[in-house]
Amino acid sequence: MNKLISEQLVDYLERRDTKYVFGLCGHTVIAMLDALEKSEKLQYISVRHEQIASTAADGYARATGRASVVMCHLGPGLTNATTGVANASLDSIPMVVIAGDVPSYYYGKHPHQEVNMHSDGDQYEIYKPFVKRAFRIDTPELFPDILDRAFRLAESGRPGPVLISVPMDMFSREIDTKYFEKTFKGTLDTIKPALDRNTAKRIAQMLIDAKNPVIHIGGGVVLSKAFKELEELVDFLNIPVSRTLMGQGALSDKHPLMLGMTGFWGTDFINNKTANADVILGLGTRFAEADSSSWYKGVTFNDDKTKFIQIDIDPVEIGRNYPVEIGAVSDLKLALEAILEEAKIIKPEGIQRPKLIEEIKAYKTEFKKSNEPIANDSRFPMTPQRILKDVREVLPEDAVICTDVGWNKNGVAQQFDITEPGTIMHPGGLATMGFGSAAILGVKLAKPDKKVITLIGDGGFGTNPSVLATAKEYNIPVVWVVMNNYAFGTIAGLEGAHYKHNFGTVFKIDGKPYNPEWAEVAKAYGIKAKKVERAEDFEAIFEEALNSNEPYLIDVPMENIPVPTDGIWNINDIYTPKDNVKDGVLISGEAERSDHVSTE
Known part of the structure; x- marks a missing residue:
């Protein structure tokens, strides 16, 4: 039986239990609007600017953990959505962008709003630097397969946005429903990799043997929802936890072993703990610039003193900014389960660090007290x-x-x-x-x-x-x-x-x-x-x-009061160069702290 692609696309989204499509109309997607209007399960959220569509979809995906859907027009519609899609990409948020395109039979003839500076029908190339994949539908029968691949790709590995550029005539074409049959079968989920037992045992042993270990967490812990597993490991081995901006919320800020945020917006107390750690277990973090005080040695991290273990779902991040003793690709929820299991075998009684807990408590109490007058x-x-x-x-x-x-x-x-x-x-x-x-x-x-x-x-x-x-x-x-x-x-x-x-x-x-x-x-x-x-x-x-x-x-x-900063961000040394810093590297002495300037 033949059926319009637009209608079969709506059927597909409904089977995926998609609840909302965020978008803004344009002449290339009217056929999709018609199909959406007939749906009893999908709600179309119309916005007044495509950046709002992609950003609202970003928020929806963060809250659900599943790929959100954006629909937009070609040309300015696609470029207006760019910022929200790129933001989702850099924060590893799953999203599928379905963008209308010029008619497939008019490539290169300058149909209305065509992007073709470097090749004909070139608009989907705009997204290539920041999406996991940019597809264009050139053959209608391949649409079902590309849809399935796009959603699986968006949600698997390191999550992120995927673009499907759809020439407007494709929405209005009929294809046999048999081409969508494959999408009715199998599971929508992809099983993520886990740590092998030997690697988990090595990591557990390093953490147990360490004198001053720290677990440094990033947004990957939040994305994998490894909250319970993280807290259980932290409590069992009494290891203090530092975090990035994106790691906030993975472990309660009131947990007795939570130090707080490192880097430029970190305090001297927190940065000193990470800079003097003998072992750091980095979980779902890129050790990015602001969190690492622009990688100035000894300010937030110091690879002369510290052995780094790094676990991430994305292999490209392993060892990017600090050399690793152990680098592993794994889902963090599964990794933490495996490490805790091995730690309990090696040291069944666990580890207690009451003096450290008291030290952290005293620091937090003093920090809050220092803020009370202005608060x-x-x-x-x-x-x-x-x-x-x-x-x-x-x-x-x-x-x-x-x-x-x-x-x-x-x-x-x-x-x-x-x-x-x-x-x-x-x-x-x-x-x-x-x-x-x-x-x-x-x-x-x-x-x-x-x-x-x-x-x-x-x-x-x-x-x-x-x-x-x-x-x-x-x-x-x-x-x-x-x-x-x-x-x-x-x-x-x-x-x-x-x-x-x-x-x-x-x-x-x-x-x-x-x-x-x-x-x-x-x-x-x-x-x-x-x-x-x-x-x-x-x-x-x-x-x-x-x-x-x-x-x-x-x-x-509100009064414009800068956020207090004890860490370092290299931009301050670019604007006001210091004698002991050259090209972002300390050439003598210690790094001078920033002048308590909040920067973005």
């Missing part, structure tokens, strides 16, 4: 620390927070305790402004029973305020907390520290701070909103927003 300060505009304190007092522990860039990412990761796995979502690799405001739409659709908020700067929110229209149209009850310092505050602080001005980074008219009145803008979209007028009012307004069960925006004027 309790009632000055207005509010301090970012006061905003975080009030949010934490009201927000349920199992609520989901999407951050953005600047204070609301770096400060949250450093100072805001996350205790439940999967309740914090940062834009890490690409660090995209506007991530938080759109990602919460997808997260809330995935977790309708949870409170979902974003802490986002005014610069970040201003990139795509039309998220308000989508939230209103589909009644997605999320809360935007706009931390408003009338600037791209992080960059303003960086520029001010090095060049003593803030040209191009602050919002002014005639020398006076300027921003749209975000609460009034939200109201114009039909969104409930309030602007905070006093620090004492914020907590009650935030609680009202959480309990309103409708989209709600809060505009919070």
Whole structure:
């Protein structure tokens, strides 16, 4: 029996239990819209900008762990979606992008909006640098096979986005349903690799023999949902844990052995623990620049003192930035199970480190105490620390927070305790402004029973305020907390520290701070909103927003206070060169700490 490809594609998505397709219309995808309109199981979420579609889909995939679906038009539709797709790629988020293309029989003839600078019908090439695979449908009968491969590829190994570029005539072609028969059979899941017993035993032995071991965790632990397995190993061997930005939430920030975030936004206490470790077990981390203090030896990590063990699902990451004694490709959930099993055989009584636990407790107590004056300060505009304190007092522990860039990412990761796995979502690799405001739409659709908020700067929110229209149209009850310092505050602080001005980074008219009145803008979209007028009012307004069960925006004027930084980021030495650093390498003495400038 023959049936339209567009209709068979919808059938396929329904069989995969896909609930939502995020997208924006265009003439190349009208046939798909027609098929979606007839579906009783799929809901199409229409947005006003394709970056919102891809970012909302990113949030949905983070919340569910399964590939989300984006549908967009060719040309500007595809390029507008680029930023959200690239953000998902760098954070290892599974996604399938179905993009309309020019008619297959018009390649190279300049049909409307064709991209063909280097070859005819070339638009799918745009995505090649950041997707796992870019397919173009040239033969309609191959569409079912490519669909299956795309979803499996997106979700397996190191997850990430896959593009399927579909010439618009393909949607309207009929093919025999027999070509989709294969997709009805077998499993959708791919079994991931585990550690062999000998490797698990070697790793367990190294951790047990170490005098000062540290487990350093990244976003891979979150993606593999290895929360229980990590905590059991940590508790059994009493090994302290450091984390990257993306590793937040994998182990409670209140766990007695959780040190906190390393690198530029890490403190001296945390960085000293990792720099002086004799064994570090790196789990699902790339040992990236900000987390590693630009790899300045002895600041956060030191391969002269430390033996590194690295486990990752992606073989390309093993040994990329530090030499490894043991490098292993494995699913982290399975790897941690195997290591714990061997550790219990080697040392059944486990290991206790009461002095270390007391030392960590004393450090955390002192760190929190040092923040108390500014966190309790009632000055207005509010301090970012006061905003975080009030949010934490009201927000349920199992609520989901999407951050953005600047204070609301770096400060949250450093100072805001996350205790439940999967309740914090940062834009890490690409660090995209506007991530938080759109990602919460997808997260809330995935977790309708949870409170979902974003802490986002005014610069970040201003990139795509039309998220308000989508939230209103589909009644997605999320809360935007706009931390408003009338600037791209992080960059303003960086520029001010090095060049003593803030040209191009602050919002002014005639020398006076300027921003749209975000609460009034939200109201114009039909969104409930309030602007905070006093620090004492914020907590009650935030609680009202959480309990309103409708989209709600809060505009919070905030003082531009940099995030404290004890680590190092090489960009500071580029702007203000130091005599003991050349081309990112220490040539004499110790690295000087940064000037407490928060950078992005």
